[in-house]
Amino acid sequence: DSKFAVTSPAPRPQMATTIGRSQAEASEPISEAEREERRRMAALKAEQRLDEKMARGVGDVEKVKQLQEKNQRAEILGRLEELYARLGEELPMGVRLADLKKLKELQADAQKRVDIKTGGPAVRAAV
Structure with missing residues (x-):
């Protein structure tokens, strides 16, 4: 017996390699279909955890998603206004009514045009 405290970490428990299977089934190899089903179930559970x-x-997942999209739209619209101001142009007509995907495309296009105009990163990378 030692007078000193043990400083080594506690032993880790052995990880189960047969989750959801009996000991008899554990010796059998897992089929590809079974693996795919497990992956699908794990992805589904992860998505549920993310929603929760x-x-x-807030309580309502759809409300949260709507708020997130609204915030993304506002952020991208702000960036678009800045990019178009740097280009000396006005925002395209109806841009505030565009969906999120279209706004992202417009932002990428405007950023490329600003980079070309100012000799920014996209231009330097191409040279």
Whole structure:
């Protein structure tokens, strides 16, 4: 017996390699279909956890997604206004009514045009 405290970490438990399977089934190899099903179930559970995390404090996942999209739209519109101001142009007509995907495309296009005009990163990378 030692007078000193043990400073080594506690032993880790052995990880189960047969989750959801009996010991008899454990010796059999897992089929590809079974692996795919497990991956699909794991992805589904992860998506459910993400939805639960997003809804924390609000209660409605759809409401949270709508708020997130609204915030993304506002952020991209602000960037678009800045990019078009740097180009000396006005925002295209109806841009505020565009969906999120279209706004992202417009932002990427405007950023390329600003980079070309100012000799920014996209131009330097191409040279």
